[in-house]
Amino acid sequence: MFFSIIIPLYNRPQEIDELLDTLTRQTYSQFEVLVIEDGSVNDAKAIVETYADRLDIKYYFKENAGQGFARNYAFERALGDYFIIFDSDILVPADYLETVRNYLHEHQLDAYGGPDAAHESFTPVQKAISYAMTSPFTTGGIRGNKKHVGQFHPRSFNMGVSRKAWEKVGGFILTRLGEDIEYSIRIHENGFKIGLIPEAKVYHKRRTSFSQFYKQLHFFGRARxxxxxxxxxxxxxxxxxxxxxxxxxxxxxxxxxxxxxxxxxxxxxxxxxxxxxxxxxxxxxxxxxxxxxxxxxxxxxxxxxxxxxxxxxxxxxxxxxxxx
Structure with a gap:
């Protein structure tokens, strides 16, 4: 199985550097990386080029249209059997791709999502934010949990879609405000199987300050x-x-x-x-x-x-x- 890892990027060169570094350590090597710079002023081209000898990586720059359409741009250029979407503010465990590959060989899924957690290197604020997003006393503990309300909807910080599903359903029709949930609903309505891979976790930095976290969660409320x-x-x-x-x-x-x-x-x-x-x-x-x-x-x-x-x-x- 060949994976295409898709990372939309907007003015976050330092984040992509840390993410790409974790991808060089993957125990499963059959993958390519597509970085889509979505009209950034502070672009990451120079940083991405430093990984050319360590990763099968491609860098694209396009006019700003939002993260959903940046992913569509990558879908059209990806070579993989399976597309994996990451946010730029994550770190990927070394066995992530191997875990996903093994799970997909045993369980037929046309799309999947994985949980997130706090890395030991995160600041206390980032760990507290991660707790708030996964706690049973706030979100009910259902993010990245098998016990969820209704159909499971993967979130785009850690989401996979098969080429077969993309070819039938197409890409994102929203570029923001809940675009990942909308996309997974259409995948499900087209008869494809979606599920959670519990062991396919990533370390999600989310936001580095409470003010940024407030803006993000206010946005999530509107997205619903x-x-x-x-x-x-x-x-x-x-x-x-x-x-x-x-x-x-x-x-x-x-x-x-x-x-x-x-x-x-x-x-x-x-x-x-x-x-x-x-x-x-x-x-x-x-x-x-x-x-x-x-x-x-x-x-x-x-x-x-x-x-x-x-x-x-x-x-x-x-x-x-x-x-x-």
């Missing part, structure tokens, strides 16, 4: 409404939970001024919730600082997603907007 506009049946009750939690926390703050006796009960419930996060993160990460930071990252994860979800719910659904 964008998916709803295309596939109404894909909006589940679980997707409302961050919005409900956000409204609940705002209501708790207001209740301290309106009716303190009730506020004491609500304050205790919120305190208990964040104490659970603290001790669970401490047990997982074995680091007191990360446990404290996990309270902040979990609060951001819920409220940023919730506010983005509420914003576009009213803007695009309640008030009938139709922007895509």
């Amino acid at each position: 409404i964008n998916i709803y506009k295309h596939f109404p049946k894909e909006l589940k009750l679980v997707h409302f939970f961050p919005a409900i939690a956000t409204v609940g926390m705002i209501g708790t703050i207001l209740m301290n001024f309106i009716y303190p006796p009730l506020a004491y009960i609500l304050d205790f419930m919120v305190l208990l919730y964040f104490m659970l996060i603290f001790f669970h993160s401490w047990s997982v990460n074995k680091f007191l600082k990360v446990a404290f930071l996990s309270i902040i990252s979990s609060f951001i994860q819920l409220t940023a997603y919730g506010l983005g979800f509420i914003q576009d719910l009213f803007k695009r659904v309640v008030f009938g907007g139709n922007r895509k």
Whole structure:
């Protein structure tokens, strides 16, 4: 099996350097790498060229059109039997491709997704952000978990698509705002089999600051409404939970001024919730600082997603907007 690894890139030369370095260590060598520079001002051509003697690598520069269409550009030029899509802000374990190849030989999958985790080299903030995105107390622990609600939808930071599926379904029709979920829904609707490969994990750096993390999660909340506009049946009750939690926390703050006796009960419930996060993160990460930071990252994860979800719910659904 020959893999085509596809990496869209926009103004992140340092990230691609770290990612490509991990690809030179793969125990399975039958792969090519396609880096698609999506109209970057700070391009990575010089960095990519330094790997020419260590990787079967191709570099393309195109006008900016967004990550979804950058991937389409690579699909049309890829030679592989299977396309693997990575975000530029990941590190790939040395046995990743071997793990995927072995799994696909035993289990027929036309598309797959894999989980993410925090690398030991990550900063405490990055580890706290990783915790917030994988914790049972925030996302329900369903990202990269076999126990998920409804059909599994691979996420584009770690996603594979067979050439056969691409030839029938085509590429991305959205370039942002939930484009990976929309794409996996179409793959599934065309009769192809999609699944999770639990052992095919990557180390996802995500964002390096809480302000960047807030912007990203606010975007994710809006993206869920964008998916709803295309596939109404894909909006589940679980997707409302961050919005409900956000409204609940705002209501708790207001209740301290309106009716303190009730506020004491609500304050205790919120305190208990964040104490659970603290001790669970401490047990997982074995680091007191990360446990404290996990309270902040979990609060951001819920409220940023919730506010983005509420914003576009009213803007695009309640008030009938139709922007895509």
